[in-house]
Amino acid sequence: MIKASIITIGDELLIGQTIDTNSAWMAQELNKAGIWVQRRVAVGDVWDDIWQTLDAEAAQSHIVLITGGLGPTADDITKPLLCKYFNGNMIVHPETLERVKHIFEVLLKRPLLERNLKQAEVPDTCQVITNHKGTAPGMWFEKAGVVFVSMPGVPFEMKEMMSREVMPLLQGHFKPAPIFHRTLLTAGAGESFIAERLVDFEAQLPAHIKLAYLPHFGLVRLRLTATGAAATEAEVQSKFGQLQQLVNDIMVVNEDISLHQAVANLLLAANATLAIAESCTGGYISHQITSLAGSSNFFIGSVVSYANDVKNNLLDVQQATLAQHGAVSEATVREMAAGVREKMNTQYAVATSGIMGPGGGSEDKPVGTVWIAIASATRTTAQRFHFRFDRQRNIELTTMQALNMLRLFVLEDSAHA
Amino acid sequence: MIKASIITIGDELLIGQTIDTNSAWMAQELNKAGIWVQRRVAVGDVWDDIWQTLDAEAAQSHIVLITGGLGPTADDITKPLLCKYFNGNMIVHPETLERVKHIFEVLLKRPLLERNLKQAEVPDTCQVITNHKGTAPGMWFEKAGVVFVSMPGVPFEMKEMMSREVMPLLQGHFKPAPIFHRTLLTAGAGESFIAERLVDFEAQLPAHIKLAYLPHFGLVRLRLTATGAAATEAEVQSKFGQLQQLVNDIMVVNEDISLHQAVANLLLAANATLAIAESCTGGYISHQITSLAGSSNFFIGSVVSYANDVKNNLLDVQQATLAQHGAVSEATVREMAAGVREKMNTQYAVATSGIMGPGGGSEDKPVGTVWIAIASATRTTAQRFHFRFDRQRNIELTTMQALNMLRLFVLEDSAHA
Numbered sequence: 001m002i003k004a005s006i007i008t009i010g011d012e013l014l015i016g017q018t019i020d021t022n023s024a025w026m027a028q029e030l031n032k033a034g035i036w037v038q039r040r041v042a043v044g045d046v047w048d049d050i051w052q053t054l055d056a057e058a059a060q061s062h063i064v065l066i067t068g069g070l071g072p073t074a075d076d077i078t079k080p081l082l083c084k085y086f087n088g089n090m091i092v093h094p095e096t097l098e099r100v101k102h103i104f105e106v107l108l109k110r111p112l113l114e115r116n117l118k119q120a121e122v123p124d125t126c127q128v129i130t131n132h133k134g135t136a137p138g139m140w141f142e143k144a145g146v147v148f149v150s151m152p153g154v155p156f157e158m159k160e161m162m163s164r165e166v167m168p169l170l171q172g173h174f175k176p177a178p179i180f181h182r183t184l185l186t187a188g189a190g191e192s193f194i195a196e197r198l199v200d201f202e203a204q205l206p207a208h209i210k211l212a213y214l215p216h217f218g219l220v221r222l223r224l225t226a227t228g229a230a231a232t233e234a235e236v237q238s239k240f241g242q243l244q245q246l247v248n249d250i251m252v253v254n255e256d257i258s259l260h261q262a263v264a265n266l267l268l269a270a271n272a273t274l275a276i277a278e279s280c281t282g283g284y285i286s287h288q289i290t291s292l293a294g295s296s297n298f299f300i301g302s303v304v305s306y307a308n309d310v311k312n313n314l315l316d317v318q319q320a321t322l323a324q325h326g327a328v329s330e331a332t333v334r335e336m337a338a339g340v341r342e343k344m345n346t347q348y349a350v351a352t353s354g355i356m357g358p359g360g361g362s363e364d365k366p367v368g369t370v371w372i373a374i375a376s377a378t379r380t381t382a383q384r385f386h387f388r389f390d391r392q393r394n395i396e397l398t399t400m401q402a403l404n405m406l407r408l409f410v411l412e413d414s415a416h417a
Numbered sequence: 418m419i420k421a422s423i424i425t426i427g428d429e430l431l432i433g434q435t436i437d438t439n440s441a442w443m444a445q446e447l448n449k450a451g452i453w454v455q456r457r458v459a460v461g462d463v464w465d466d467i468w469q470t471l472d473a474e475a476a477q478s479h480i481v482l483i484t485g486g487l488g489p490t491a492d493d494i495t496k497p498l499l500c501k502y503f504n505g506n507m508i509v510h511p512e513t514l515e516r517v518k519h520i521f522e523v524l525l526k527r528p529l530l531e532r533n534l535k536q537a538e539v540p541d542t543c544q545v546i547t548n549h550k551g552t553a554p555g556m557w558f559e560k561a562g563v564v565f566v567s568m569p570g571v572p573f574e575m576k577e578m579m580s581r582e583v584m585p586l587l588q589g590h591f592k593p594a595p596i597f598h599r600t601l602l603t604a605g606a607g608e609s610f611i612a613e614r615l616v617d618f619e620a621q622l623p624a625h626i627k628l629a630y631l632p633h634f635g636l637v638r639l640r641l642t643a644t645g646a647a648a649t650e651a652e653v654q655s656k657f658g659q660l661q662q663l664v665n666d667i668m669v670v671n672e673d674i675s676l677h678q679a680v681a682n683l684l685l686a687a688n689a690t691l692a693i694a695e696s697c698t699g700g701y702i703s704h705q706i707t708s709l710a711g712s713s714n715f716f717i718g719s720v721v722s723y724a725n726d727v728k729n730n731l732l733d734v735q736q737a738t739l740a741q742h743g744a745v746s747e748a749t750v751r752e753m754a755a756g757v758r759e760k761m762n763t764q765y766a767v768a769t770s771g772i773m774g775p776g777g778g779s780e781d782k783p784v785g786t787v788w789i790a791i792a793s794a795t796r797t798t799a800q801r802f803h804f805r806f807d808r809q810r811n812i813e814l815t816t817m818q819a820l821n822m823l824r825l826f827v828l829e830d831s832a833h834a
Contacts, residue, residue, distance in 0.1 A: 011627075011629055012629065012631050013440075013441070013444075013457065014444055014453075014454040014455065014456075014457065015444055015445070015448050015454070015598075015640075015642075016440075016441040016442060016443070016444030016445030016446075016448060016454075018441065018631065018633070019436065019437075019438050019441045020436075020437060020440070020441070021436050023430075023433075023437070023459070024430070024433040024435065024436045024437070025433060026433070027430075027431055027432055027433030028432065028433030029433075031432050031433060036431075037431040037432070037433075038431065038460070038461060038463075038466060039431075039458060039459065039460055039466070039470070040430065040431065040458065040459035041456060041457065041458050041459075042440070042456065042457035042458075043455070043456055044455060046455075049455060049456070053456070056473070107805075110607070110610070113609055113610075113613050115609055115612060115613065116609055154632075156806055156807060156810055181432075190527070192530055192532055192533055193527070193530075195532060196530050196532065210428075212428055212429065212432075214429045214435065215571075216435070223432075225432075276721075278700075278703075281707075282703055282704055282706070282707025282708070282712075283695075283700030283701065283702070283703030283704040283706075283707060283719060283721065284700065284704045284707075285700070286695075286699055286700030286703075286704075286721045287699055287700040287701045287703075287704045289699070289700075290698075290699025290700060290701075290721070290723065290812075291699070291808070291809060291812070293774070293775055293776065293808055294776070295699075295723075296723055296724070296777075299723050300723055300724045300726070300727060301720065301721050301722050301723045301724055301727035301731070302700060302719075302720070302721035302723075303718065303719070303720055303721075303731070304693075304700065304703045304707070304718050304719035304720075304721070305718050306707065306712075306713055306716050306717055306718045306719075307713070307717045307718055307761070309717070309761075309762070310717060310718035310761055313760065313761075314718070314720070314731060314760060314761075343730065343731060344724070344726075344727055344730075344731075345726070357710070358710050359710065359711070360713075388524075389573055390573060391708070391710055392708060393573055395707075395708070
């Protein structure tokens with residue numbers, strides 16, 4: 001199997017000021033093409049550490065992908081290091097120079113600085129890879145049969161370069177045998193509970209098919225992976241069929257998509273519209289939905305009713321309800337859902353109200369208490385939850401539960417339609 | 418200097434299905450305590466790869482922190498490996514067993530499975546570290562002067578364990594000399610522009626003080642770091658004073674906090690309230706604000722007006738305005754801001770409307786066109802932007818610009834108050 005290592009360079013990764021999202025995305029792309037990422041390493045802007053890491057990864061992998069360390073500022077040492085590592089001399093690359101000039105003079109309308117011009121310099125031992133989205137070019141090197149590719153660390157620059165340029169080059173060079181994945185998403189059951197149910201299924205899997213559990217905020221993804229010469233798409237598909245049967249009652253969707261994408265697909269298929277009244281989730285459910293391209297085809301809008309006055313004025317929650325039951329109550333979320341549905345004239349509405357912490361809890365309603373309601377023109381359901389985590393995680397879990405309740409509600413309607 | 422390596426274990430990291438947020442957080446904690454993270458490595462659930470990585474990192478670091486691979490499912494091999502690596506025998510740890518039973522029987526009210534009981538087993542060569550938030554215990558090993566700590570991969574379990582247990586143990590064991598950091602946040606200027614301005618400043622920094630540029634979605638953080646025996650807090654503070662003078666016009670705040678936290682602090686200091694009308698940002702600005710504990714002290718609520726009807730019905734944007742100028746226009750965002758401010762009775766309001774892509778653009782208003790307005794009772798400002806990126810990044814950049822416009826607007830009011 002073709003093996004790859006990913007090296008990310010930059011002190012900001014080691015000091016924790018930046019979360020590395022590049023590596024995960026790169027790993028996905030490589031994996032789809034049948035290239036197995038065996039290690040990901042982050043090192044600082046330290047000459048010896050980078051050099052040593054290049055040596056160590058090249059000893060183990062066919063492909064070494066490098067991101068970061070190519071910016072215009074003084075803390076970047078990657079390019080001179082690569083020049084030396086691959087016994088090159090720095091030369092100006094004319095096409096890159098033209099591109100840098102164009103970006104500054106035409107697109108940004110900013111003065112072109114000396115340090116920007118340096119971005120057009122590359123070692124003469126590399127093949128230059130076009131950066132369609134920025135100034136720092138990519139570089140392809142080969143040494144003792146190992147391919148090294150250096151890309152910028154800015155995510156959207158790296159992604160475009162990797163998709164358009166690097167992946168086709170790697171596939172042409174290595175012609176990797178494919179890896180087959182099938183992934184499904186479950187909700188409502190813990191990892192160990194699912195594992196117990198799948199003991200026999202796992203035991204009868206052939207050695208070249210592996211089952212992985214990927215828990216994330218109350219959801220668990222199950223992934224079957226077939227690798228090696230014995231792997232076939234038909235076999236993994238057949239095992240995936242068995243797996244779906246075994247978890248049918250907790251399965252959200254039999255694809256590797258997010259819960260909010262699954263809900264969006266369901267609403268689009270039902271030709272239904274959605275409005276949301278968010279109190280404790282503070283806009284996060286709306287953000288999840290609107291992060292999907294095309295969400296304007298079913299999503300009408302939301303009211304984030306943080307203050308009680310907003311619940312009353314904009315959502316028609318009665319003052320008496322708020323006074324008698326409080327903002328975090330079944331009565332309030334039911335009225336919030338009904339109110340936003342009516343105001344926005346949609347088929348479905350979701351409402352949330354809860355105490356996310358760290359403050360705001362009481363003996364009666366401790367931090368983590370949440371009410372969620374789903375409403376249509378004909379019925380409303382409401383459910384109470386109690387989450388035991390920190391603010392951010394409570395918001396994420398409430399969002400997950402709200403989307404899953406909406407999914408089950410729409411499914412039930414579709415079954416009766 | 419005390420050096421650390423962080424190893425994260427799990428195929429899900431290599432296949433790209435999980436983004437590693439643990440490492441960044443751990444690195445921050447270590448750094449604050451004066452421990453320098455020199456490498457972060459992710460490896461799969463592969464015996465030889467884990468073993469070899471333990472050897473390699475122990476050869477370079479005083480501390481090796483390990484997360485992941487301790488879950489209850491069958492793909493986890495970390496604990497048996499650690500048992501063998503540290504020449505131990507697996508024994509049941511009575512306190513952990515009690516804890517696991519309590520969690521299942523009392524808190525979760527779920528049946529306790531055989532595989533959950535296995536979580537109470539540990540190698541007899543480790544010191545057990547309490548997991549206050551879950552079932553898998555942490556383990557502290559020592560070998561040839563190197564400290565190894567294994568922690569669960571679930572972020573909130575790991576964080577609690579690291580803060581409450583592991584950091585005090587590490588500080589007691591190594592007594593590290595501190596590292597001094599000072600960080601400020603800028604908005605509105607590119608990395609290379611700032612670097613050009615700081616050429617002389619950087620040149621006169623002593624060798625033990627380093628300046629780093631940390632760009633993120635249109636913002637650039639500047640961080641001074643002093644390390645080594647010559648480093649003093651007073652000196653880094655003095656250099657930080659000079660740095661602030663040099664970037665005074667573009668500085669958001671002279672602390673290492675987020676832009677939304679800076680805006681929140683400003684509103685709280687001005688005793689002012691905020692409402693938001695979000696079209697293209699779809700709830701993301703509200704989410705950023707409400708992710709802050711205590712945001713209910715100034716944030717009243719939002720309307721996410723995705724459909725034009727919502728702009729008209731809930732925000733009183735006139736039909737004539739929408740018909741004549743369109744939803745993405747100066748006139749519309751001005752009316753949205755005024756409308757939401759009036760409905761929610763706040764001092765300040767923010768409104769956004771734009772085309773985030775990939776679809777929806779026209780020749781007149783291409784993808785990336787955004788209007789943002791800020792309103793108070795006495796005045797309104799509006800500004801047009803054009804972003805050239807993908808949907809997610811356009812949403813993030815619009816949010817950053819809206820928060821920065823709000824910041825400048827409130828500052829101007831405070832200056833005239």
